[in-house]
Amino acid sequence: MKTIGIETSCDETAVALYDSASGIIAETVYSQIDLHKKYGGVVPELASRDHCEKIIDVFNDGIGGVDLHDIDRIAYTAGPGLLGALIVGESFAQGLAFALNKPLIPVNHLEAHFLSPFLDFPEIQYPFTSLLVSGGHSLIVDVKDFEDYEIIGQSLDDAVGEAFDKVGKLLQLPYPGGPHIEEAAKNGDPMKYDFPRPMKHSDDLNLSFSGLKTAVLYATKDLNINDERSNISASFQEAVIDVLSTKIKKAMKQTGNKSLVMAGGVAANKKIRAALDMLEEKEGFKVFYPSIKHCTDNAAMIAYLGSLKTESKNIYNSNVRARWPVSEI
Secondary structure, eight states: OOEEEOOSSEEEEEEEEETTTEEEEEEEEEOOOOHHHGSSOOHHHHHHHHHHHHHHHHHHHHHTTTOOGGGOEEEEEESOHHHHHHHHHHHHHHHHHHTTOEEEEEHHHHHHHHEEEGTOOTTOSSSSSEEEEOSOEEEEEEEEEEEEEEEEEEEESSSSHHHHHHHOOOOOOOSSSSHHHHHHHSSSSTOOOOOOTTTTTOOOSBHHHHHHHHHHHHHHHTHHHHHHHHHHHOOOOOOOOHHHHHHHHHHHHHOOOOOOEESSSGGGGGHHHHHHHHHHHHHHOOOEEEGGTTTTOSSSHHHHHHHHOOOOTTTSSSOSSSSSOOGOO
């Protein structure tokens, strides 16, 4: 069965084609980073307009020359995300489903992230714990089975990726801040600044990064940023790693799960991966990561998830929603 996946939840326009028998046939992602860079973050109206301009070209690349009549179903991101951007993807998917008379499958973007490592590791078994860390979300989820998810921890304020972006801006680094902080941290001393570890010792699995971001703000006030950028980057990153490692250790004991799946854009951070690898060796559970290209928003995970879903939804109804908790799937 061949499934087209369409992703337009934020600032990536992506299309992929997944075959249940042979895996990903083709995939293309167009990033709007250069468009939003000068604003220091995603501008929703500009994102929606750019999706409109790029989606046809991305679609043509993303189906790999396969005859559209050989497609079995069409999946698209219905939420959560930027409402205008989501509507662009849904409208395109609806038109395609109508023209080809194919089933239309609206899917949850977060659920797709949970399952994205299955593209590379089909041997993953339920149940497992998922650490989803991105620009918009920080979730620790007990994935008990397909479509059976319990959020056991989440950020009470800034998401991890959001904190990276905001700290990057304080350090006068380009947007998005995450990759640039990781690079700057390579030459820094992670112990130079004793930044706080918010909620590290709380009884629950919730997270908080707003206070850490504020601590970096105060640390930079009387400093020459150029002189201390690497040390601040390394110390900030170390604080994030310390909190995440502590919470994941606790989450694995609480759930009893033997596997951890990390997903989302921040999952590309090599230093965080190394810390979880050390935790894996020490605590005895297995860690799975999506390939780097499938950490950030992509259509391959949408197509894969769409291939697993039950048909089908009325193509004339809109299913997009800016907020769509995984507990409501």
